Amino acid sequence: EAQVTQNPRYLITVTGKKLTVTCSQNMNHEYMSWYRQDPGLGLRQIYYSMNVEVTDKGDVPEGYKVSRKEKRNFPLILESPSPNQTSLYFCASSARQGSGYTFGSGTRLTVV
């Protein structure tokens, strides 16, 4: 089954404790992206990747890092999480520009 898999689905952590949210897709898609969803703001792009070793900032990259060492994986790293990063996070992949994204199931992160 074609899918984007994110883990974990839920995470509660404390301020400053490094964490990684994993994302993997099995569709051989070139484009991958991370979004965060906050009430009243819709979804905003954090980082995106056009292919292996090619990544760039989205609209809200502060406090996040990503890497794309393999085509299928695109982890999101929070080196020092803060409470304002409490949000619902989505990973997504796309075969090409404009083709639409397949989204993962989301990761609900709470930073206390």
Add this chain to the structure above:
Amino acid sequence: AQKVTQAQTEISVVEKEDVTLDCVYETRDTTYYLFWYKQPPSGELVFLIRRNSFDEQNEISGRYSWNFQKSTSSFNFTITASQVVDSAVYFCALSDAGGTSYGKLTFGQGTILTVHP
């Protein structure tokens, strides 16, 4: 810069009513794509439709229909004979076809639709 506006924050209807969700977009690109996604209470994002900027034909899929009007930069979504299972947050999104944004989806704020029995 691209922008998507969903002016209706929340809509409440009674089952079997028709409901239209509005979406207005801004872009300087001549080629772009428009999308609608549904987010049910379980939280996942479900793709509903993609429309490219050269195709202004309206589309109908069962109880769902979409009205794309380039002249007014709108891409509205109508649910006919709404059902309780239609209760969800609906997002309109815009993506360019090239340039430097590499297919980034710009989302509207979302419309919360509640369908009462």
